[in-house]
Amino acid sequence: MVRIGKLVVIGVGLIGGSFALAMKRSGGAESVVGVGRGRSNIEAAHRLGIVDRGFVLDDAWTAELGDADLVFLAPPVGQMPSLLAAIAPHLGLQTLITDAGSTKQDVVAAARTLLGSALPRFVPGHPIAGTEHSGATAAFDALFRDKQVVLTPLLETDATALTRVAECWTRCGATVRRLDPARHDAILSAVSHLPHTLAFALIADLAARADANDCFDLAGTGLRDFTRLASSHPGMWRDICLANRDALRRDLASYRDRLQRIDALLDARDGEALLALFTRAHSARDAWVERQSGGDEV
Amino acid sequence: MVRIGKLVVIGVGLIGGSFALAMKRSGGAESVVGVGRGRSNIEAAHRLGIVDRGFVLDDAWTAELGDADLVFLAPPVGQMPSLLAAIAPHLGLQTLITDAGSTKQDVVAAARTLLGSALPRFVPGHPIAGTEHSGATAAFDALFRDKQVVLTPLLETDATALTRVAECWTRCGATVRRLDPARHDAILSAVSHLPHTLAFALIADLAARADANDCFDLAGTGLRDFTRLASSHPGMWRDICLANRDALRRDLASYRDRLQRIDALLDARDGEALLALFTRAHSARDAWVERQSGGDEV
Numbered sequence: 001m002v003r004i005g006k007l008v009v010i011g012v013g014l015i016g017g018s019f020a021l022a023m024k025r026s027g028g029a030e031s032v033v034g035v036g037r038g039r040s041n042i043e044a045a046h047r048l049g050i051v052d053r054g055f056v057l058d059d060a061w062t063a064e065l066g067d068a069d070l071v072f073l074a075p076p077v078g079q080m081p082s083l084l085a086a087i088a089p090h091l092g093l094q095t096l097i098t099d100a101g102s103t104k105q106d107v108v109a110a111a112r113t114l115l116g117s118a119l120p121r122f123v124p125g126h127p128i129a130g131t132e133h134s135g136a137t138a139a140f141d142a143l144f145r146d147k148q149v150v151l152t153p154l155l156e157t158d159a160t161a162l163t164r165v166a167e168c169w170t171r172c173g174a175t176v177r178r179l180d181p182a183r184h185d186a187i188l189s190a191v192s193h194l195p196h197t198l199a200f201a202l203i204a205d206l207a208a209r210a211d212a213n214d215c216f217d218l219a220g221t222g223l224r225d226f227t228r229l230a231s232s233h234p235g236m237w238r239d240i241c242l243a244n245r246d247a248l249r250r251d252l253a254s255y256r257d258r259l260q261r262i263d264a265l266l267d268a269r270d271g272e273a274l275l276a277l278f279t280r281a282h283s284a285r286d287a288w289v290e291r292q293s294g295g296d297e298v
Numbered sequence: 299m300v301r302i303g304k305l306v307v308i309g310v311g312l313i314g315g316s317f318a319l320a321m322k323r324s325g326g327a328e329s330v331v332g333v334g335r336g337r338s339n340i341e342a343a344h345r346l347g348i349v350d351r352g353f354v355l356d357d358a359w360t361a362e363l364g365d366a367d368l369v370f371l372a373p374p375v376g377q378m379p380s381l382l383a384a385i386a387p388h389l390g391l392q393t394l395i396t397d398a399g400s401t402k403q404d405v406v407a408a409a410r411t412l413l414g415s416a417l418p419r420f421v422p423g424h425p426i427a428g429t430e431h432s433g434a435t436a437a438f439d440a441l442f443r444d445k446q447v448v449l450t451p452l453l454e455t456d457a458t459a460l461t462r463v464a465e466c467w468t469r470c471g472a473t474v475r476r477l478d479p480a481r482h483d484a485i486l487s488a489v490s491h492l493p494h495t496l497a498f499a500l501i502a503d504l505a506a507r508a509d510a511n512d513c514f515d516l517a518g519t520g521l522r523d524f525t526r527l528a529s530s531h532p533g534m535w536r537d538i539c540l541a542n543r544d545a546l547r548r549d550l551a552s553y554r555d556r557l558q559r560i561d562a563l564l565d566a567r568d569g570e571a572l573l574a575l576f577t578r579a580h581s582a583r584d585a586w587v588e589r590q591s592g593g594d595e596v
Contacts, residue, residue: 201553201556203579215485215488216489218489219426220428226497226527227583237576238573239569242564252561252564254503271376277502278498281528282530284505285525285529288514
């Protein structure tokens, strides 16, 4: 199994912090250097044993890159280009680079432009894991256990680099899957970016009502679950929605059409067609839950 | 505290069964008679100790109504009119009637037409509680503990009847709130009927994709929570959506407008406005969760 001597994590939040913890506690990384925007977050990461040394972006941290074995990029995706540009001139000749961005076509495009000769050592990735919490204090070493990680290597990607990054994720307890970046973005738009957008939209609609207080007072656990995604980090999700806007706009259009058809069924009091739709959805979801976990809600 | 001698529960599913259990175990009801559509469900309810005697609709069950102290109606709302018509001629002169329908204007209208002289003893109600499971086997006595129950009495409703039904709910551990039926339906459309519809719609959209299998394979816990409502009983939800279609169509229209505005922001790459929207939603949800439970996700 792969062992990383020096791991540099850029963006020590839920994902970056959890990766650092999982790698350290599994013996996969000897030392971790953390780099982030906020001083208090990096200090928390140090206090919690997530990083051995911490820097904010204004510090002289790029000197840490020359002898780094792996650089793990986990900032909000909107900051990926400037960070790729910042690290490129300072990477060692053996340094591997990977990322945890929720969108992949934009990261791949930025890496192609900015990473230069380090491009073959860059392995784009996306762990399908998370909670609605953010920051180093939300990190925990089991976040990726039994979760999936998608790697979207380029034609130029070095086979050894790919294997080593995949092994890091295996160390964290995840299973690794390869996908084309465009396919990744299309699928994640449907199963993650669209649902997040819908949850934000519903809460925004509720909060804008004249009877908003009564609505929230009477809402039950159903609305809680339905809108948990709306407690996700707003800035991170703005970045993701913009980065994957083409796929997201296609899915939004299809979803709005679906709502329009449901409205037409309500207008026509077509109970039979409504029942058929609800039954189809019910069966599809139950089959999925059954497949993923033997039927237990998790 | 109120004590019910003989309780007749019509529709012994999650709600009716849980009410029967909570009333029996708290000493609030001496005996429970159950009436339902499916023989196997009623047999399960009897086996589980939810009802002392069980009938299906084809049996001669109306003779049980004359000396009943309380009739609790908890069928899918679409069956409410025919059941009100069926019980009306057989109710005792002291028998109280209440229901657990998720919509109230339609139930109130049906009761006005069908209950005749028993109308003042009818207390329309709606417990804001549930799981995505259904049937007698899903019932449990703690379902209503720390939950809210909305009662929507009419001008004609007898004050003693209202008090006694409210006390039954207090026995079940719920807090009781009064609302006008139209206000109830408007609020519940926003916080329950719309989210259910949106969850069914999203799963239907996903299942209709050419890459549906890949989508479900890569979906994480976020989609699980977001779509849990789509595992609700399809027939029950068809009834609810049709019963409350005016409010639901208004909310659907408002929501589709919201999605259209979000699409326009994506089209314009207006990150600032997107961030403002997501931040507003994030804050509203967190404030709500904080208010309801001191910030713990439940």
